[in-house]
Amino acid sequence: MIVYGIKDPPPFRRVLRVAGTLCIAAGVVLVLAPFGWIAYTAMAVGPAQTAALAAWESAQSGRATPADRGASEGMVLTIPRLELRRFVPEGATPEHLRTFGVGRITWTTLPDRPGILGIAGHRTTYGAPFFRLDTLRRGDVIFVEYGGRRYRYAVVDSQVVRPEQVEVLSTPLGERGIALVTCTPAYSAAFRLVVLGVLRGVAPAAAP
Amino acid sequence: MGLQPRGVKIASIPLATGVEPVSPIPPPPPPAGPPPPGLSLLPIIGILLPILVAAPLLVAPPSPPPEAVVPPPTPVVTPHTPATPVEPTVPPPLAPPAVRVTPVVLPAVPRAVATPAVRPVVRPLAEAARPARRPLLPAQVLPYGGANLWIPFAGGIGLISLGIGLRRMGSTP
Numbered sequence: 147m148i149v150y151g152i153k154d155p156p157p158f159r160r161v162l163r164v165a166g167t168l169c170i171a172a173g174v175v176l177v178l179a180p181f182g183w184i185a186y187t188a189m190a191v192g193p194a195q196t197a198a199l200a201a202w203e204s205a206q207s208g209r210a211t212p213a214d215r216g217a218s219e220g221m222v223l224t225i226p227r228l229e230l231r232r233f234v235p236e237g238a239t240p241e242h243l244r245t246f247g248v249g250r251i252t253w254t255t256l257p258d259r260p261g262i263l264g265i266a267g268h269r270t271t272y273g274a275p276f277f278r279l280d281t282l283r284r285g286d287v288i289f290v291e292y293g294g295r296r297y298r299y300a301v302v303d304s305q306v307v308r309p310e311q312v313e314v315l316s317t318p319l320g321e322r323g324i325a326l327v328t329c330t331p332a333y334s335a336a337f338r339l340v341v342l343g344v345l346r347g348v349a350p351a352a353a354p
Numbered sequence: 355m356g357l358q359p360r361g362v363k364i365a366s367i368p369l370a371t372g373v374e375p376v377s378p379i380p381p382p383p384p385p386a387g388p389p390p391p392g393l394s395l396l397p398i399i400g401i402l403l404p405i406l407v408a409a410p411l412l413v414a415p416p417s418p419p420p421e422a423v424v425p426p427p428t429p430v431v432t433p434h435t436p437a438t439p440v441e442p443t444v445p446p447p448l449a450p451p452a453v454r455v456t457p458v459v460l461p462a463v464p465r466a467v468a469t470p471a472v473r474p475v476v477r478p479l480a481e482a483a484r485p486a487r488r489p490l491l492p493a494q495v496l497p498y499g500g501a502n503l504w505i506p507f508a509g510g511i512g513l514i515s516l517g518i519g520l521r522r523m524g525s526t527p
Contacts, residue, residue: 162521166524167521172513172517173511310495334502
């Protein structure tokens with residue numbers, strides 16, 4: 147049947163419309179991808195953190211199973227203001243950061259030695275443990291449980307540096323501090339946010 | 355006397371005269387006027403341009419993965435330990451690097467007694483006397499703790515805008 151008044155568009159316009167549709171579809175996928183990535187990585191990190199914390203507490207209480215032995219090598223970071231409690235494994239390697247969200251920078255010192263203890267964590271993905279790290283203020287308390295002791299740090303400073311400015315983790319000999327490192331601004335890895343704290347006290351770790 | 359129909363005669367119009375038995379003729383094309391207002395490439399440019407401008411500022415330079423970079427060995431400058439001819443040829447057991455070892459001072463021996471032909475190995479003793487090696491910081495970067503999630507998001511917004519613009523271009527007569 148011939149219908150007058152309706153003509154097929156020229157071929158190039160059809161191509162434009164198809165290309166436009168494809169662009170919209172691809173754009174929607176790209177826009178939703180970050181949200182999916184955040185949700186997926188959070189689901190991946192959550193169980194690993196829970197299991198690691200349980201293993202670490204078992205190791206500290208002496209009820210460790212052979213499978214929990216590795217957990218005794220790490221430490222536990224607690225930041226009351228952020229309502230954060232995370233098991234921190236040895237080494238801020240990409241694998242550890244993907245598995246636990248945080249990790250100790252191995253070329254920094256341990257809590258029981260002079261120097262700065264560096265802990266790196268994800269800002270937006272993998273559970274986003276340090277998402278609100280920029281809300282820490284001077285005097286906020288940071289606890290680190292390591293080797294049967296509980297180290298209490300107080301936040302003294304916060305800096306935004308470039309990734310290669312590792313000198314921010316250096317400190318005069320004899321001073322013991324902590325540096326929490328994450329990416330900034332959020333959703334970007336262009337710079338690093340470093341929250342610095344100094345040791346205020348050491349006490350025996352409370353029983354879990 | 356003819357029969358007069360009741361009621362009112364409304365009309366009697368011959369319908370089939372002068373009309374072709376087809377659908378109505380399509381309306382003539384509108385007179386050619388000025389081209390349609392711009393298809394709005396400006397919004398697309400307006401969205402993409404800030405992204406392109408901001409990208410170099412927000413994207414970090416490519417950096418090696420954290421801690422995957424092993425720092426180069428630290429060139430520790432230590433005073434040169436002169437080779438003492440009477441040092442034992444068999445090196446003593448090497449102490450762990452973290453343990454501070456007091457340099458061993460051997461008693462002086464008359465040079466005539468020594469045997470200069472044999473050059474003893476002095477490296478283990480010299481290394482044991484060195485302080486614990488501390489890794490260099492400048493060879494590393496602060497660990498990567500985030501993700502450039504804004505890039506796919508901004509790219510998606512740009513693609514959607516581009517797609518809308520293309521579809522408008524394709525549908526404009």
